Amino acid sequence: MSTKDFVSSLSVNNVTTSFLDDTNKLPLVISPRFDDSLEFLCRWLVANRSWVEEQMLFYGAILIRGFAIDDAPEFERAISSLQPNLCDSYRGTSPRSVFEGTKYTFSAADAPVNYPIGQHVEMAFLKSPVSVDFMMVIHDLSRHLLVILASFDLYLLLLNFCRPRQLYFGCLKGSNSAGGETSLCDFRKVYQELDPAVRYKFEAKKMLYARTHPKVGEKWTFDVAAMLSWKQMFGTSDKQEVEAICQEEEAAEVQWIGPNNDTFFQEWMDEACQLHPDTKEKVWFNHVQVFHWSTFPAELWFAFTRIRDIRFLLRSIIIAIFSVIKYCLLGHRMALDIRFGDGSPISVSEMNQVRKVVHKNMVFSTWKKGDIMCIDNFSTSHGRQPTYDFGRKILVAWSNPHDKTSTIPSPTADKKKEHDYEDLTECLGVLFDDACVPGAVEATPNSSPDSTLSSEEAHDLKEFIINQGKPKDIATGINTNATSLVQAQA
Numbered sequence: 001m002s003t004k005d006f007v008s009s010l011s012v013n014n015v016t017t018s019f020l021d022d023t024n025k026l027p028l029v030i031s032p033r034f035d036d037s038l039e040f041l042c043r044w045l046v047a048n049r050s051w052v053e054e055q056m057l058f059y060g061a062i063l064i065r066g067f068a069i070d071d072a073p074e075f076e077r078a079i080s081s082l083q084p085n086l087c088d089s090y091r092g093t094s095p096r097s098v099f100e101g102t103k104y105t106f107s108a109a110d111a112p113v114n115y116p117i118g119q120h121v122e123m124a125f126l127k128s129p130v131s132v133d134f135m136m137v138i139h140d141l142s143r144h145l146l147v148i149l150a151s152f153d154l155y156l157l158l159l160n161f162c163r164p165r166q167l168y169f170g171c172l173k174g175s176n177s178a179g180g181e182t183s184l185c186d187f188r189k190v191y192q193e194l195d196p197a198v199r200y201k202f203e204a205k206k207m208l209y210a211r212t213h214p215k216v217g218e219k220w221t222f223d224v225a226a227m228l229s230w231k232q233m234f235g236t237s238d239k240q241e242v243e244a245i246c247q248e249e250e251a252a253e254v255q256w257i258g259p260n261n262d263t264f265f266q267e268w269m270d271e272a273c274q275l276h277p278d279t280k281e282k283v284w285f286n287h288v289q290v291f292h293w294s295t296f297p298a299e300l301w302f303a304f305t306r307i308r309d310i311r312f313l314l315r316s317i318i319i320a321i322f323s324v325i326k327y328c329l330l331g332h333r334m335a336l337d338i339r340f341g342d343g344s345p346i347s348v349s350e351m352n353q354v355r356k357v358v359h360k361n362m363v364f365s366t367w368k369k370g371d372i373m374c375i376d377n378f379s380t381s382h383g384r385q386p387t388y389d390f391g392r393k394i395l396v397a398w399s400n401p402h403d404k405t406s407t408i409p410s411p412t413a414d415k416k417k418e419h420d421y422e423d424l425t426e427c428l429g430v431l432f433d434d435a436c437v438p439g440a441v442e443a444t445p446n447s448s449p450d451s452t453l454s455s456e457e458a459h460d461l462k463e464f465i466i467n468q469g470k471p472k473d474i475a476t477g478i479n480t481n482a483t484s485l486v487q488a489q490a
Contacts, residue, residue, distance in 0.1 A: 010047035020063060021363045026184055026380070027061035027373065038074055041067045045081040052082060052374070056166065057278060060186050060380035063365060064372040072099035072395055075170040078372060080104075083166060085400040099395060108169060108182070108394040109384065111224045114315075116299035117384035118289035119185045119358050122377050122398065123163040125209050125270065125287035125336070126251070164398035167375040167382065172393040174367035178307040179387030181364040182373060182394065187381050189361045190284040190354075191273055198353050202272035206341035207286050212257075213264040213335065222296055222319055225335035230264035269341050276378050283379055289358060291338035293327040294320075294348050298355060303386050312386065367394065 018029045030052075032040070041064070045052065056062050069075055080086060086104035099105045109117060169182055191199070213230040215237075221227065231237045234245055242264065243254045252268035274285040289295060297320035304312035326332045339345055364385065365373065375382055377398070 010044050012048055012051055015044065020365055024186065024361065024363050025059055026186060026363045027063045027365070028055050028059045029063045029065055031064075031066040036067050038068050038078060041069075041078055042081040045078065049082055056374055056376050057379075060188075060376050061184050062374040064374065065368060065370070067370055067372075069170065069370040069372070071101075071172065072105045072170075073101045075172075075372065075395060076102045076105045076397065079168040079170075079374075079397055082374070083168070083399045086397055087164065087400045104397045105170075105395050106397070108396045109224075111227060113180065113384075113390055113392055114311075114386045114388055115222075115224060115384075116296065116303060116386045117224070118295045118299055119183065119187075119362065119381040119383040120287050120290045121163075121187060121283075121285060121379075121381050122167055124285050125207075125291070125338075126163055163401055164377050165401065166399040167373075167377050168397045168399075169371075169373040169375070169382070170395045170397075171367040171369055171371040172395065173391055174369060174371075175387050175389040175392045177387060177389040178309060179303060179385045180389055180392050181366055181385045183383045183385055184363045184365070184373075184375070185358055185361050185381045185383070186379065187284040188276070188281050188379050190357050191282045193357050193360070194284065195353055198350055199273075201340075201350075202286075202288075205344075207270050207272050207288070208267070208339045208341050208343060209270060209287070209291070210265070210267040210333065210337040210339075211335065212333070212337075214258075215262045222322070223335050225291075228335075278378075281379070285378075286338075287336070288338050288346060288351070288354060289381075289383075291334060291336045292346060292351050293323050293334055294351055297323055298351070300386065302355075302359060306385075309388070311388065367392070 014033050014035075016031045016033050018031070019025055020027055020029050052062065064078075067078070069078060076086075088098075088104050097107050097110060099107070111117070174180070211225070213228055213233060214226065215229055215231060217229040217232065218226045230242060234242045236242060236245075239256060239262075246252070246254050246266075252266040255265040255267075257263045257265045270286070272284070272286045272288075274283055275281065276283050297316045300312050300316035300319065303309070304316060327334070358381075362383075365371075373382075
């Protein structure tokens with residue numbers, strides 16, 4: 001290949017790679033070798049999409065740096081070349097606004113830039129559609145053919161509620177003073193390095209989330225989530241429409257509270273950790289670093305220890321005193337509140353142990369104009385370091401959702417298995433009680449009536465439910481044999 005052909009090629013070798021942090025190997029940095037134009041970047045990302053996503057999956061994040069990206073539409077064009085399936089639906093915590101000339105590009109957060117944002121994976125706190133305990137019960141009941149068929153449909157339904165698979169941050173103007181970085185942290189390492197006793201407590205008790213959003217967002221508050229109104233979050237002022245949206249997304253039941261019944265409230269329980277949906281690695285996957293009342297002053301203190309700006313120290317002391325009075329002595333709750341699943345509070349000591357591991361594994365990238373940070377949202381967290389440079393301009397987009405169903409079984413799952421079976425059978429009697437289905441008979445791999453599933457087919461179907469196989473290959477067989485079953489019984 002001639003030099004001219006090599007320079008114009010879309011080979012992986014036509015970019016340079018390095019690491020921003022050689023110790024943590026996070027993020028992988030991709031820079032131009034010869035051509036830094038937006039046109040080349042877009043063509044290169046299309047040609048090497050699989051390779052880029054493999055690196056993102058392995059390292060957790062990729063920083064694309066040194067290309068000519070000057071505005072939000074150009075940023076959106078670049079990331080659309082890498083990820084054509086972008087999403088504009090947002091159920092997160094920070095107030096955001098869309099950039100002019102784009103559909104999927106938003107301000108990273110409209111909260112003041114001197115407010116720290118703790119490390120988190122985007123929308124990790126949203127209600128999981130299915131628990132491992134529930135699926136274990138389904139597996140145990142799989143000897144009933146009708147239950148298998150019903151649970152198959154239910155299982156597909158439960159996969160609909162998700163959170164973004166990848167995030168893309170971009171920079172139009174970086175900070176000219178200290179702070180303002182979008183920090184990263186590998187939450188796989190956090191899971192591994194967290195004290196086993198602390199991790200066990202979080203996994204065993206699970207997390208109890210509560211979110212409260214006013215009709216009109218607050219302006220003067222240290223609680224970032226209180227700045228986001230439910231009208232802004234759902235894009236409507238119709239409470240019935242909000243309820244319909246939540247029902248469609250299988251979110252927790254909506255309650256309207258407050259003097260005028262116009263304050264949005266939800267409460268639900270979820271896991272503290274999960275398995276990565278692709279690599280099956282264990283990941284610290286919750287929002288305790290953001291929703292605990294001690295986070296704001298603690299992160300300001302952390303910023304002071306890094307930057308040595310006395311303003312962060314003073315604000316940390318003032319807000320710590322304010323938070324202790326409001327949340328400890330007076331019993332108020334954050335707009336987005338988190339506790340253990342039994343309702344007991346998470347202590348400051350326990351939070352400090354979590355923060356210690358998170359801070360140990362954090363990586364800081366000072367933004368440069370044109371930067372694009374691509375993040376695997378199921379392994380790597382992001383956060384925002386506070387700054388007093390108010391000219392900073394960071395934008396964000398995210399991919400279509402990915403299933404959050406690979407949760408790690410609770411340490412008490414085996415002990416609860418039999419109890420869960422009884423509870424589920426009682427609660428879902430219509431689904432599991434043969435007497436409620438006219439003409440239904442028990443059909444197992446060893447007792448199938450003629451013209452229904454053979455032993456081999458029944459075994460394959462059971463394996464599909466357990467191993468979450470490809471529905472397309474099985475669905476045809478299910479429909480065909482289900483029809484035969486009905487005909488045989490008629």
